[in-house]
Amino acid sequence: MVRPNILLTGTPGVGKTTLGKELASRSGLKYINVGDLAKEGQLYDGYDEEYDCPILDEDRVVDELENQMKEGGVIVDYHGCDFFPERWFHIVFVLRTDNSILYKRLESRGYNEKKLQDNIQCEIFQILYEEAMASYSEEIVHQLPSNNPEELENNINQILKWIEQWIKDHSS
Numbered sequence: 001m002v003r004p005n006i007l008l009t010g011t012p013g014v015g016k017t018t019l020g021k022e023l024a025s026r027s028g029l030k031y032i033n034v035g036d037l038a039k040e041g042q043l044y045d046g047y048d049e050e051y052d053c054p055i056l057d058e059d060r061v062v063d064e065l066e067n068q069m070k071e072g073g074v075i076v077d078y079h080g081c082d083f084f085p086e087r088w089f090h091i092v093f094v095l096r097t098d099n100s101i102l103y104k105r106l107e108s109r110g111y112n113e114k115k116l117q118d119n120i121q122c123e124i125f126q127i128l129y130e131e132a133m134a135s136y137s138e139e140i141v142h143q144l145p146s147n148n149p150e151e152l153e154n155n156i157n158q159i160l161k162w163i164e165q166w167i168k169d170h171s172s
């Protein structure tokens, strides 16, 4: 059975991990958190002093994922999307959260003031939405509101329906 690959992207804190894990458990697709993958494999290329975090080695991440993506049935979660091959994904979801809600979520993660402000700006200027629209065919990029549990449940149900239909359309 062929199964689709799904990209979940958006500013840190919008709920990609929460949605991705729940979707995986309900659909049987595999969830991959690119941040965790990089950490486990030390797929880094230097250190960013300004942002106080390691720099992702994008080429090694792509190499690491290539075989699984070819097979299909993968949900990828990352706060960036311009370095993945366009051909990998059948649909791209950009999660969006209102500033005040996002601020509280990031604050409870213990982010310092600079990191908080940078991420809030990222959401205000819809950086990830623009990046997704520039990197993928616009018809496959969708924004999803991610402010509360009702929206989460609604997103899960919509995506489950989409997966089911995609599998039907691609089975011979």
Ligand code: DAT
Binding pocket: 010, 011, 012, 013, 014, 015, 016, 017, 018, 019, 105, 146, 147, 148, 149, 150, 151, 152
């Ligand atoms: P991300 O993976 O995008 O960084 P996350 O899934 O870790 O985000 O979520 C950040 C926090 O927000 C976490 O405490 C769970 C909570 N959260 C996520 N989606 C939510 C939603 N739709 N409603 C309420 N809280 C949510």
